[in-house]
Amino acid sequence: MGMTMTQKILASHAGLPEVKAGDLIEAKLDRVLGNDVTTPPAIKVFEDMGAGKVFDKDRVCLVPDHFTPNKDIKSAELTKCMRCFARQQEITNYYELGSKGMGIEHVILPDNGLVFPGDLIIGADSHTCTYGALGAFSTGVGSTDLACAMASGKTWFKVPEAIKVVLTGKPSDLITGKDIILHIIGTIGVDGALYKSLEFFGDGISYLSMESRLTICNMAIECGGKNGIFPVDDITLSYISKTDPERYSAGDYKVYEADPDAEYPEVLEVDLSAIPFTVALPHLPSNTRDASTVGLPIDQVVIGSCTNGRYEDIALAAELFRGRHVAPGIRCIVIPGSQRVYRRALDEGMLAVFDDAGCVISTPTCGPCLGGHMGILAEGERCVSTTNRNFVGRMGHVGSEVILSGVPVAVASAIKGRVAVPTEL
Amino acid sequence: MKAEGRVFKYQDNVDTDVIIPARHLTSADPEQLKLHCMEDIDPSFVSRVTPGDIMVAGKNFGCGSSREHAPIAIKASGISLVIASDFARIFYRNSINVGLPIMECPEASEKISDGDIICADFDTGIIENRTTGETYRAAPFPDFIKKIIDCGGLVPYTQSKDKEV
Numbered sequence: 001m002g003m004t005m006t007q008k009i010l011a012s013h014a015g016l017p018e019v020k021a022g023d024l025i026e027a028k029l030d031r032v033l034g035n036d037v038t039t040p041p042a043i044k045v046f047e048d049m050g051a052g053k054v055f056d057k058d059r060v061c062l063v064p065d066h067f068t069p070n071k072d073i074k075s076a077e078l079t080k081c082m083r084c085f086a087r088q089q090e091i092t093n094y095y096e097l098g099s100k101g102m103g104i105e106h107v108i109l110p111d112n113g114l115v116f117p118g119d120l121i122i123g124a125d126s127h128t129c130t131y132g133a134l135g136a137f138s139t140g141v142g143s144t145d146l147a148c149a150m151a152s153g154k155t156w157f158k159v160p161e162a163i164k165v166v167l168t169g170k171p172s173d174l175i176t177g178k179d180i181i182l183h184i185i186g187t188i189g190v191d192g193a194l195y196k197s198l199e200f201f202g203d204g205i206s207y208l209s210m211e212s213r214l215t216i217c218n219m220a221i222e223c224g225g226k227n228g229i230f231p232v233d234d235i236t237l238s239y240i241s242k243t244d245p246e247r248y249s250a251g252d253y254k255v256y257e258a259d260p261d262a263e264y265p266e267v268l269e270v271d272l273s274a275i276p277f278t279v280a281l282p283h284l285p286s287n288t289r290d291a292s293t294v295g296l297p298i299d300q301v302v303i304g305s306c307t308n309g310r311y312e313d314i315a316l317a318a319e320l321f322r323g324r325h326v327a328p329g330i331r332c333i334v335i336p337g338s339q340r341v342y343r344r345a346l347d348e349g350m351l352a353v354f355d356d357a358g359c360v361i362s363t364p365t366c367g368p369c370l371g372g373h374m375g376i377l378a379e380g381e382r383c384v385s386t387t388n389r390n391f392v393g394r395m396g397h398v399g400s401e402v403i404l405s406g407v408p409v410a411v412a413s414a415i416k417g418r419v420a421v422p423t424e425l
Numbered sequence: 426m427k428a429e430g431r432v433f434k435y436q437d438n439v440d441t442d443v444i445i446p447a448r449h450l451t452s453a454d455p456e457q458l459k460l461h462c463m464e465d466i467d468p469s470f471v472s473r474v475t476p477g478d479i480m481v482a483g484k485n486f487g488c489g490s491s492r493e494h495a496p497i498a499i500k501a502s503g504i505s506l507v508i509a510s511d512f513a514r515i516f517y518r519n520s521i522n523v524g525l526p527i528m529e530c531p532e533a534s535e536k537i538s539d540g541d542i543i544c545a546d547f548d549t550g551i552i553e554n555r556t557t558g559e560t561y562r563a564a565p566f567p568d569f570i571k572k573i574i575d576c577g578g579l580v581p582y583t584q585s586k587d588k589e590v
Contacts, residue, residue, distance in 0.1 A: 024569045041453040041493060049580055067451065074451030126491040126515055142493035142519035143453075148583050156569070190438055191485035195514050224485060226514055284438060370447040370490070389489060391442040393465040 002259025004162040005229050006197040009137040009256055013120045021161035021263070029059070031114060032149045033123030035105055036064040038142070040081040042124060045147035054089050055153030061093040061114060061123075062086050063105040066366045069097055071373035103338025103364040106130040106218060106306035110210075111338060113244025117232045118254030122149055127306050127388065129220045132229035133213035134236055135255060139227045160226045162197035163188075164264035167204030169273035174422050176316075177212030178308060178386065178406030179278040181219040184270060186280070186288030194224035196266075199258060204272040205230060210239045211312035215406075218307045219388050222285040231257060277421045279384070280404040283392045291409045294419040300383040301332040301414040302395075303407060304362070305369045308386035309337025311344055313407045318350035320411040320422060326358035327417030333375045335362040359414070371395050377402075384413040426547045428506040428526060429555075430477040433470065434539035437483035441495040441516065444487065450494055455501035462498040476503035479545070481537045483509065487516025496525040506545055508552065508563070510534040521570055522579040528552070530563035537561075547574075 003011060003018060011019040013027035034042055039062055054060045062082055067075035086094035093114060095102040101112045106127050109115050117135035122128065124146035131138035141155070149155045165184065185192070198220050200213075208216070213230050220228030230236070232255045241248045277291035303309075303317050314336050326332045334354050336342040342364060345351050354361050368375030369387035377383055377396030382403065385395065390402035403419060412420040443465040445458055452458065463470040480499065486509035487495060496519050499507065507520070510531040520527045526547060533552045537543060541556040550563040566574065576582040 024567065037447075037450050038491065038493070044453070045580060049584065066447075072451065078451060124491055124493075126489065128491075140491040140515050142491050142515060142522060144493060144522035144579050145518060148579055152583065158567075190488060191511070191513075194485060194511060221489075221515075224488065224513060370442075372447055389440075389442065391440045391489060393446055394442050398465045 001263060002261035004197060004262045004264070005199055005231065005256050005258040006137055006162060006227060007159055009118060009120055010157060010159055019159045021159055023159040024156060025159060026154055026156050027120055029122055029149055029153055029155060030119040031059055031061055031121040032146065033061045033063065033105060033109065033121065033125065033128060034146050035066050035125055036068060036075070036079045036082055037066045038124035038146060040078045041143040042146040042150065043081060043085045045144050046150055049147065049151060051151035054150045057090050058092045059153065060091055060150055061109060062091055063095050063108065064097065065104045065364070066370065067372050068365055069363065098339070100339055103341070104306045104309055104366055107309050107337030107341065110134060110214060111243060111340060113247065116240055116247060116253035117236060118256055122155055126221045127218050129225065129227045130214050130218040130306065132217040132220065132227050133210060134240065135230060135232035137227055137229065140221060160195055160197045162199045162264055163193055163266045163268055165198050165200050165268045165270060167200055167202040167270050167272055169204050169271045170207045171272040171275060174408045175275055175277065176406045176408065177208060177215035179275050180212070180270070180272065181216040182278040182280050182285065182288050182404060183275045184268070185219065185223045185286050186278070188223050188268065190222060190284050190286045191224045193220065195226055198225045198228040200228070200230045205233065207272065209312055210235055211310045214310065215307055219285065222388060277409050279409060279419060280390055282390050282401040282403065285388070285390060285404060291405060291419060292421045296382065297418045298330065298384050298413055299381040300375065300377065301330065301410050302335070302368050302375055302383060302385040302387060303333070303410050304335025304337060305366065305387040306337065307388040308407055309335060309341065309364070311341050313386065314341055314345050314350060316407050317411050318345065318353045320408060320425065321357040321359070322353050324357060324415050324425065326414045330414055330417050332359040332414040333362060333368065334359045335367065336364055338364050368395055384410050384419060386410050427544060428477070428479060429544040430479045430505055430542070432537055432539060432541045432543055433474065433478060433480050434537065435466070435480065435482040438485045438488055439466070439482050440489035441487055441492050442489055444495040445492065445498040450492060453494060455497050458494050458498035459501035462502045471502065474502050474504065477505045478503060479543055480504050480507045481534060482507070483534055484511055486512045488513040491515045493519045493523060496520040496523050500525040508533050508545070521573055524578045528563040530561050533561040533563065
């Protein structure tokens with residue numbers, strides 16, 4: 001029996017010639033990631049274990065991004081705990097506020113060249129599944145798993161079965177990866193891929209930018225997926241040739257392909273040309289609608305996050321905001337996902353466009369996405385957001401609402417003061 | 426091992442944001458976390474729960490964030506067992522790692538009502554409903570997971586394996 005792309009990466013890192021769905025394996029990790037919320041409890045476990053040193057200071061990545069710049073004393077204590085650990089362990093990839101490489105973890109790891117095809121990565125953050133966009137296996141874990149992984153460089157996995165997602169056709173103008181993944185989640189439900197991989201195939205992939213692929217894999221968790229993964233193509237190679245030219249030139253990565261006879265118990269066909277601007281209404285990412293049919297009034301728009309805070313997202317928002325203005329009474333918060341994205345937006349005049357349009361611009365942070373800070377909602381308020389979850393109370397008061405969308409719908413909604421699509425502009 | 430207690434019943438897709446809202450994640454102390462457990466879907470849970478009580482829910486329990494604070498908050502609140510039709514995978518892993526007993530049983534999830542008194546045997550997977558007299562059978566854990574549970578969580582398991590080497 002052949003193996004899926006995911007299974008091949010797991011087998012290789014477990015030192016096994018083959019694995020099959022359901023096998024329990026122990027695999028070596030190329031990267032281990034934690035943030036300011038999940039790392040402090042992991043550090044306690046790490047110390048209680050008497051672990052001493054991390055397995056490899058170059059392979060552990062620690063990113064303060066959730067409650068940073070710190071929103072209160074307690075969050076400052078959390079970040080301090082992680083910072084002290086990073087210094088003591090001489091962690092190479094710790095990203096202090098203001099450093100060139102800093103930002104939201106799932107924006108910076110790929111952009112900083114820390115993810116390459118064939119890598120196996122775990123992170124104590126559920127959106128760690130983002131990196132499948134580059135043909136890597138990555139998945140989220142909790143703090144105890146992070147602690148054990150930091151100590152040993154290994155972790156256990158149950159080998160997943162996979163859903164084959166065949167993407168065909170060319171998406172319409174301004175339809176992005178966000179519309180595609182919301183459409184998929186709306187089709188299969190928030191548990192449609194529980195414990196499984198989403199493996200993407202089809203000629204439609206060639207129309208998807210790296211940013212769109214990262215957005216799609218980012219939200220694999222929102223349908224329960226263990227990971228999402230794209231095959232490696234010229235778009236991937238062109239991307240990694242820029243993020244770490246040295247590693248790229250050295251050929252220090254591996255391109256895996258699913259076997260022709262790999263088993264996929266489920267196949268989902270998605271015609272990209274038929275996907276409309278899509279939103280997910282409260283309170284589940286699967287509660288999707290054609291955005292043009294919604295029209296609900298709103299109070300706030302958030303553009304950013306690990307889902308949609310990359311250069312292409314910010315550039316697209318600027319293009320759509322140019323010469324236009326946020327509707328009276330609407331608050332629009334733009335959050336570039338990293339310092340590099342922020343600087344490029346500054347150099348290319350985008351921040352001025354946002355300012356002219358009546359948006360506020362924030363330093364990179366997860367902030368409002370998880371109801372942390374920088375845009376919390378009051379009772380009865382409704383926000384269109386390019387983030388990834390719209391659960392009850394996610395962005396603030398239990399009586400507030402989040403509508404998930406891609407960047408073009410978010411911009412159009414900010415301008416119209418209601419859920420709107422860019423064709424109305 | 427067995428758990429016996431009164432049931433708190435919840436629906437499908439109970440997410441980690443309602444189990445423990447992110448605004449309370451500035452602390453990882455179980456004693457702090459338990460004060461806010463379930464507050465966004467069941468504000469009276471904290472005042473009503475008593476040690477040994479059991480949580481029963483529908484599909485995809487614990488979906489969303491990877492925050493280990495979620496199973497920690499449930500465990501610290503006194504809940505002795507969570508039964509669901511199935512669990513989101515990171516929550517499943519985290520529960521085992523922190524020693525919160527969980528069982529997957531669609532039949533129990535469907536038939537047990539709020540307030541029922543139930544008794545569950547972790548070794549046999551048999552769940553008895555003392556209120557209705559019904560019995561349900563949960564899927565047993567894979568042996569590997571049983572070993573982690575028997576060791577008392579992932580940390581002692583990892584340490585015991587290191588000793589073997």
